[in-house]
Amino acid sequence: VSLTAGQYTSGSLILMVSYGAHFAFILFFLAMAWQLAPRYRIVPIMSAVVMASAGLSLMREFSLWQESYELVGTMYRPLAENSSFTNAFRYGNWTITVPILLTQLAIAFGLPRPELQKRAARMIVPAVLMIWTGLYGQFGETGDWSRLNIWGVISTVFFVWLIVEVRGVITRGVQTSPAQLQAWPKNIWWFFLATWGLYPIAYALPQLGFTGDVVVVRQLLFSIADISSKLIYGIILSRYVLRRSALEG
């Protein structure tokens, strides 16, 4: 679809703010690692890695956005109707970031080594299946709704499985947390559901009609989800381990 100048600029803006935020917070997380007991340092470092990886992917989406439209009269017209701009890079990037984010949770809760590996693996398997089935389905976003929906449902089944595994890790987190920090894992749980839940909404959105507004709102939703599920999540986990390392001495 063609975009108005306002829609085009909003899209660039949203993508630019997202990659800027991700890159800038690399510094925050590296500096944070300094303040922590050695055993927890890896938690903000993982966030720094996620920031770098997601920042690069979002910068790619940004350039793609810039390159995919040309100004004709007062409207920005796609260079190749329906096939130029794609969100597919996001899904590729999730394959890297999502396993890190999930493992980070188990590490922050200080699970002992063999359990950590088992729990991480049991979260990563459904997560990767969720992403890849979703990636396959999202190529239907330009109008093939049955493809979008069938693969969306399959992907959601893996999402539910993932949620069950994450719930298990949260329960262990409550057990391992010092008494003063008991409330944190539960709050992280609600935060996880609210932020990861935005992705399927953004995925399904094109069915509301393939208009310029939908294209832009979708980028907005993805970006809010990205900033909260990676950046703010990272801040929360870093603060949790900061308290925890202070309490544990």
Add this chain to the structure above:
Amino acid sequence: VSLTAGQYTSGSLILMVSYGAHFAFILFFLAMAWQLAPRYRIVPIMSAVVMASAGLSLMREFSLWQESYELVGTMYRPLAENSSFTNAFRYGNWTITVPILLTQLAIAFGLPRPELQKRAARMIVPAVLMIWTGLYGQFGETGDWSRLNIWGVISTVFFVWLIVEVRGVITRGVQTSPAQLQAWPKNIWWFFLATWGLYPIAYALPQLGFTGDVVVVRQLLFSIADISSKLIYGIILSRYVLRRSALEG
């Protein structure tokens, strides 16, 4: 509008100096964090994050400036009249940097945790509303003065609300500062008013006439405001916490 070669070069130069300064000071603020008591380290680190994020946004404005004009005869003509170069990226970036700058103030003054969160939230809400209403209004900068003015006024209402909240934090800052540093919060207050006050002036400027000079002066004003409200402000706060951590031992 078309720009003379001098105007075009000045604009590039101003933007280039701004992003260069922001990037370079990342190093300064990271090194500064080293010198401080652990509880204040976060203050210069937040400045480093702001530098990185604003640097990226200004580099984007710089590239956009370069791409938006072509040399025709002796004049730089916009590739698409009135619609190509835009300041909108700045507003997007403020959404990230402004909440950090405000929270940084409350942290530097060493407010205790629950109060810190409450005060930060009460500053961030009007600040974000101010930015977003301003962003919406600035799309009127190419000639829709009523849009520019109405949304400018709405945005100013939020600015006034923000000023009241900041004033509250300054007052607390005077109370929590060691006796030798009592004057600092008040000076920061005046500095805050003077530098943040430049933004609405730059916003309103196009109404003086949409000439090449106005376009360039506007970049100059924005850049002065950026360097003072982020970079110099960061230096001031870092020096304040340096003294404070020396006094507190």
